[in-house]
Amino acid sequence: MTEQVIDLIITNINIMTMDPDVSGSYGLIEKGAIAVHDGEIVWLGAEAEVPDWEFENGLDGEGKFISPGLIDCHSHLVFAGSRAHEFEQRLTGVSYEEIARQGGGILSTVRATREADFETLYQLASKRIEQLISEGVTALEIKSGYGLDTETEIKMLQVAKKLAEEYPIEISKTFLAAHALPPEYKDRADDYIDLIVDTMLPLAASKGLVDCVDGFCEGIGFSRQQMTRVFEKAKELGLPVKLHAEQLSDLSGASLVAEYNGWSADHLEYISQQSIEAMAEKDTVAVLLPGAFYTLSETKLPPIEMLREHKVKIAIGSDYNPGSSPLCSLKLMLHMACTLFRMTPEESIAGVTRNAAQALGMQRKGMLRLGFDADMCIWDIQHPAELAYTFGVNPLVMTFNSKDLK
Numbered sequence: 284m285t286e287q288v289i290d291l292i293i294t295n296i297n298i299m300t301m302d303p304d305v306s307g308s309y310g311l312i313e314k315g316a317i318a319v320h321d322g323e324i325v326w327l328g329a330e331a332e333v334p335d336w337e338f339e340n341g342l343d344g345e346g347k348f349i350s351p352g353l354i355d356c357h358s359h360l361v362f363a364g365s366r367a368h369e370f371e372q373r374l375t376g377v378s379y380e381e382i383a384r385q386g387g388g389i390l391s392t393v394r395a396t397r398e399a400d401f402e403t404l405y406q407l408a409s410k411r412i413e414q415l416i417s418e419g420v421t422a423l424e425i426k427s428g429y430g431l432d433t434e435t436e437i438k439m440l441q442v443a444k445k446l447a448e449e450y451p452i453e454i455s456k457t458f459l460a461a462h463a464l465p466p467e468y469k470d471r472a473d474d475y476i477d478l479i480v481d482t483m484l485p486l487a488a489s490k491g492l493v494d495c496v497d498g499f500c501e502g503i504g505f506s507r508q509q510m511t512r513v514f515e516k517a518k519e520l521g522l523p524v525k526l527h528a529e530q531l532s533d534l535s536g537a538s539l540v541a542e543y544n545g546w547s548a549d550h551l552e553y554i555s556q557q558s559i560e561a562m563a564e565k566d567t568v569a570v571l572l573p574g575a576f577y578t579l580s581e582t583k584l585p586p587i588e589m590l591r592e593h594k595v596k597i598a599i600g601s602d603y604n605p606g607s608s609p610l611c612s613l614k615l616m617l618h619m620a621c622t623l624f625r626m627t628p629e630e631s632i633a634g635v636t637r638n639a640a641q642a643l644g645m646q647r648k649g650m651l652r653l654g655f656d657a658d659m660c661i662w663d664i665q666h667p668a669e670l671a672y673t674f675g676v677n678p679l680v681m682t683f684n685s686k687d688l689k
Contacts, residue, residue, distance in 0.1 A: 660682050
């Protein structure tokens with residue numbers, strides 16, 4: 284037998300592989316062991332079957348549970364300013380759409396983010412990312428979209444890039460200039476799309492700041508036709524796409540993103556069966572955002588059962604942002620996905636591991652499987668469902684990041 288070099292082996296541990304090819308709920312391997320070399324999983328299975336290797340760095344898992352690191356596949360983590368006043372307004376009956384049309388909402392954050400310098404944005408975002416890390420997040424998406432001008436959109440993406448360099452987690456940088464119409468382009472949406480397509484997106488891509496291209500396809504955002512122009516430019520630049528779609532109405536944005544083989548369509552409360560069928564055909568992930576549903580006191584549930592019937596993969600994101608989801612906790616989203624959307628704990632955990640990884644194009648993350656990145660969390664729990672069942676007590680014992688293990 285060829286000698287395997289082992290940097291770390293964890294024994295006496297219950298392994299939530301989240302691998303659908305492993306039989307049983309959560310892909311669970313009880314009384315297991317997992318071995319890592321150079322940041323990669325090189326062996327896992329029953330502890331009784333561990334090969335007779337020599338290794339120096341062994342860890343007793345004490346019968347606890349280990350899972351893939353959690354992945355937040357939808358966040359607006361880089362921004363400045365507060366929208367607590369709008370929170371008060373909504374509680375007196377003013378709708379999210381009304382606030383946006385009054386110059387609040389996204390545009391309020393745009394003003395504050397434009398005024399903030401790079402270091403201010405970095406320090407604010409650092410606190411938020413550390414909160415997510417404290418609950419087991421090992422990979423994260425960060426969107427731009429609070430600049431709506433070339434300089435600030437680039438600044439936001441550069442902050443995301445620096446965060447990826449300074450923290451051991453993987454960060455996917457999403458270009459979201461088509462988030463709202465900036466005030467200087469009032470009533471000139473097509474002209475703003477021209478700016479995005481001709482200047483902003485090509486420049487951001489040339490600087491290596493874009494992993495994916497997103498937009499807000501909605502009555503208070505951009506039309507399907509306008510988003511098509513952005514997606515065409517993304518395709519020309521070789522960039523994948525995703526879309527905020529069907530949150531407040533059905534503009535068939537989800538079917539558009541499927542047409543472009545997009546990574547995900549996100550929100551989806553108002554999605555039609557036709558769009559679900561399009562997503563299923565192209566294996567586009569449905570990213571559901573219970574934090575926004577909760578904060579906005581929505582009553583229109585995303586069609587979970589129809590998504591299940593068509594075998595559309597469902598991911599869960601925090602949608603952390605200062606307006607519609609000021610909730611910086613992916614673990615809270617696990618609980619809300621179950622209580623608000625009636626997803627099972629196993630579905631919700633898959634939604635922040637393997638399905639979230641697919642929603643970010645991360646092919647070696649989201650499962651504990653041979654050859655995958657050793658992004659892992661050890662939890663002091665008695666059953667996997669506890670990760671979604673309880674909130675307020677953090678059961679995280681230890682996190683391993685593949686970056687640190689190389």
